[in-house]
Amino acid sequence: MSAEPSSSKRPRCLDLSRLVSRVGRGPLTGVDRVERAYLDRLLSEDAPLYALIRQPLSFALLDREGVALLAERLDGGGQWGRADLRGLLNRRLNALQRRVHADIRRLARASCPRPRLSAMLARHLPKGTRYLNVGHSNLTERVLTAFRAQGAEISVLIHDMIPLDYPQYQREGQPEKFEAAMRRVSRHATRLICNSKDTRNRTAHWFGQFGRMPEATVALLGVERPAPRPGDLPEGLPTDTPYFVTTGTIEPRKNHALLLDAWEKLAEMPGETPALFIIGSRGWNNEAVFARLNALRSSGAPVHELPGLSDGAVAALTAGAHAALFPSHAEGFGLPPAEALALGTPALANNLSVYREFLGELPVYLDGNDSYLWAKTIYEMATTNGAGPSDEVELATLPTWESHFNTVLSVT
Template sequence: MRLRPMHLLLDISLTVAKPWLLAPSGIDRVEFAHARHWSRLPARDVTFVMRTAWDRLAALPDGLAREILADAAARIAPGLDHRGISLRARPALAMTRQFLGDGVARLRGRLTERRDAVLLSVSCATLHKHAALAAVKRRGAKVAALVHDVIPLTHPHCFPQGEAERHARRMEGVSLFADAAIAVSAATRDGMQGWFAARGLALPPVEVAHLGLDLPPPEPAPGEGERPYFVMLGSLEPRKNHWLMLEAWREMAGRPDAPHLVIIGRRPAEPHLGTILLDRGDFGGLVEYRGRLPDREAARLLRGARALLFPSLTEGFGIPVAEALALGVPVLASDIPAFREVGGETPEFLHPLDGPGWRAAVLDYARPDSPRRTAQLARLPGWSAPSWDRHFAVVERVLDGLARG
């Protein structure tokens, strides 16, 4: 880590909030990966900040921040479920003091001391709170924003009411306050450029930094001789297109050669076509919904699968695609830019609405002598996994540029 002299303000609002919420999402994990990376800096060079209940930014005492991150390391990193978990008494009491104003004053003092501060937002948790960003900018700090996608803007029908408006305000925050932006993929960068241009908004310089992987230690896959199965991994959002795969399994239910389907992921509160079909469809016992699983169990099931199925309509990156390929598991994925970017020429790509094509591919990959699966396994050694080292090399270059001024 070789940065020019600067003081980093790292927004860990999601990591701080997680003890009261459910299991970590992909964006939570990215924020934690950044917290893990930047906590290598001494206290004189980094301040961990959070958004308060009054939508102001507050600086956490360094010892408290690192204690919270240590707790997160024991839970977010392994992918443990957070239901029923709360912070220990001392950190909880200290957190209350931050909400009551101690942290706001601490941040103000830090910005007065260090005129070389850069606020890094990696989760978008604060980008729609323009007053908080403006307050930091007024005291001379610069702002860098990591942007995961613009999907709520391009596919608003796939999200709960109000999310598109909230994400538009986040992107307006990038336009108004960010000195630099980092996109997790070229697909996300291109989506940003199109949306900003269509609205006449200024877009700061954008770099692309692919996300890294945090794979759990290897565990044995399910035993040989069991009926072949496929895995869908990811939250059951409408854009993930579970409906298409469930329709395929409903049609295959009576076939003696039909494989199993294991669905892993968080279920949204609002029902949609995919979840309704999951609840009411007759799949002949071939479909199993496992909900959220610890990372080790999800990886174990993925290792034994004939392939990962990822028929999303749109994505900003596609971590499960990279995870499956890194585990040596073939991937059947939608032919969309983000998956082409992550998977290269290794996965087999299909149109996200080609039901017969997906069904034919599944039946082929389920066979022990599948020529299509064999061909993809032969391509796998040529694929290169994304890494956090490469991600942070880009981020550090961006921050170094801001420090250079």
């Protein structure tokens, strides 16, 4: 009997269904970026690598060569090929999606109808392959039982338990859908990867109710200094006077209402009201905030919505801000405040335990329900000489991807 390969040589299968689903849908979200970090790191490892991708009515399995070519296309360095007949017959896909899925079929080592997944894995995956799902796009009973049938170890990265902790902030039906997925993870996963101790504690609470808590490894996500690209910014933004930014989908959990309250108070204070740039798209269950934003736009108030900015534009705008503002009611991790700090921009944040865990005393913590305190602090920052961007925070003080993967790849 041959010895089991060392952790650095273990065959791994990374689920890339989420990244593929995001093609053509604008800048990557936080979870998307985590999946991309795993893709890049596993491609750099000298070990067998596979990727599973859910497609319409089927699954595709890529080997290392196919994964590398897919990564090039996701980067924009490779062009998507022509749509094939199967794609052209699928009216639910747009033109780009037809090309993407046709290319994946061409790159695939194997593909199969969904009911044949277990047979495809048995035929094409080496024994001992470890399945990694960090994007949550494919946590179905079919997928998890198919890998279990191969004797595979299953590792799932848990980003947060917010849909269960704060169901009032979710789309209708989302808490139930999320709970069903987490119950499947509770039954089938070999190991959980938690992005913080806070997430692990919240996961343990819920999984204890589900009946089983798999072994959990805590690995803080890596923080990288974003690369500003001022040339990507829209023309005409009022960036020559003090301004502040907030980054994230405009949804109830992000607490944009507090910032709008604060800006109403700022308008009553002496001097010119600073600008607020809201970087992100409109989300859900937030009609009152949307109505206020529409009214502010009509009134000419210095509050600007900026959806769809590139990562480079977000970094450029953040780097020049007097501060980045994060009054969220809840976060699973929270990369934007860490990235703002890495750019040398002060961060004002709600006093959340997860921020305390990985950012320590670097941000300025304010009560997420006290709009007057936020307005007063923002006013002082906007009017005090020397306020605004400062020296960049040493990245050594922030968690790194190297540390994350050293922890994760030693156990998966």
